[in-house]
Amino acid sequence: MGIHPNATKEVLQYIDSMPDFSQAICKKLRNVILKTDKNIIEDWKWGPNYSYNGMLCGYGSFKHHVKFTFFNGSGMKDAKNLFNHCVDNEFSRSIKYTDVHEVDEKAITEYVKESIAVNKKGFKRIVQDKTVVVPEDLCKALAKHKQALNFFEALTYGYKKDFVEWVTTAKRNETRMDRIAKTVNMCTEGKKMNDQYK
Numbered sequence: 739m740g741i742h743p744n745a746t747k748e749v750l751q752y753i754d755s756m757p758d759f760s761q762a763i764c765k766k767l768r769n770v771i772l773k774t775d776k777n778i779i780e781d782w783k784w785g786p787n788y789s790y791n792g793m794l795c796g797y798g799s800f801k802h803h804v805k806f807t808f809f810n811g812s813g814m815k816d817a818k819n820l821f822n823h824c825v826d827n828e829f830s831r832s833i834k835y836t837d838v839h840e841v842d843e844k845a846i847t848e849y850v851k852e853s854i855a856v857n858k859k860g861f862k863r864i865v866q867d868k869t870v871v872v873p874e875d876l877c878k879a880l881a882k883h884k885q886a887l888n889f890f891e892a893l894t895y896g897y898k899k900d901f902v903e904w905v906t907t908a909k910r911n912e913t914r915m916d917r918i919a920k921t922v923n924m925c926t927e928g929k930k931m932n933d934q935y936k
Contacts, residue, residue: 748782752799760799762838767797767806770843774850784932791857794850798932806846807832808853810861815852818845870898876905879918886925893930900931 742748753764764786771788772778778794781787787796793809805823808814811831820842823834835841872880880887890898901921908914924933 742782745780745782749780749786752782752786756799759837760804763804763835763841764797764799766838766841766843767804767846770841770846771795771850774847775854778850778854790854792861794853794857802836804835805832806835808849810853810856813856813861814849817848818842820845820849870895870902872898872902873906875914876902876918876921879922880925883922883926886922889925889928890921897930901925904931 749768753761753768756764768780768786771794772780775790777790779789781789783796785796785798788794795806795808797804797806807830808821809830811821812829814831816831820833821831823832880890890901893901901924905914905917905921908917924930
């Protein structure tokens with residue numbers, strides 16, 4: 739059993755709460771992960787999380803896709819060029835799925851095995867500069883709401899980066915403004931990015 743005493747129950751409830759397309763993807767991913775090696779531990783942190791000599795992988799459901807992340811992905815070869823999301827992340831690498839038929843069971847099994855091997859070998863997390871450059875428009879919006887600003891400033895590097903990347907990847911100005919407003923609201927409520935999908 740993982741660190742969380744009710745990990746499996748939490749994972750199954752989370753999957754059951756998803757839209758049908760996400761359920762199908764996550765059920766298949768979960769099945770493949772757990773079949774790959776009996777020593778893999780299923781846990782619940784901010785979502786489904788799997789470990790073996792350290793964190794291996796996890797997945798999360800979003801509105802139009804499922805993100806499957808290998809936490810030591812930067813140490814993996816990505817032999818089949820599956821990593822197509824968050825590829826510039828410092829340590830992790832992700833695969834974005836929109837349909838269960840995109841999930842290649844054989845390939846994912848190989849990737850999970852490689853992730854285990856990377857952990858066994860000793861995955862070194864070399865931390866780079868931990869400064870998040872917050873865009874001016876987001877800064878101004880947060881500055882108008884003291885509670886939101888205080889919450890945002892207290893966040894760790896990764897959580898700040900999640901918000902900043904979400905805002906800066908908006909393709910249209912209207913979308914960007916909407917995301918800034920939602921960021922302020924979430925921070926006012928004491929929520930991180932992933933909390934909105936729970």
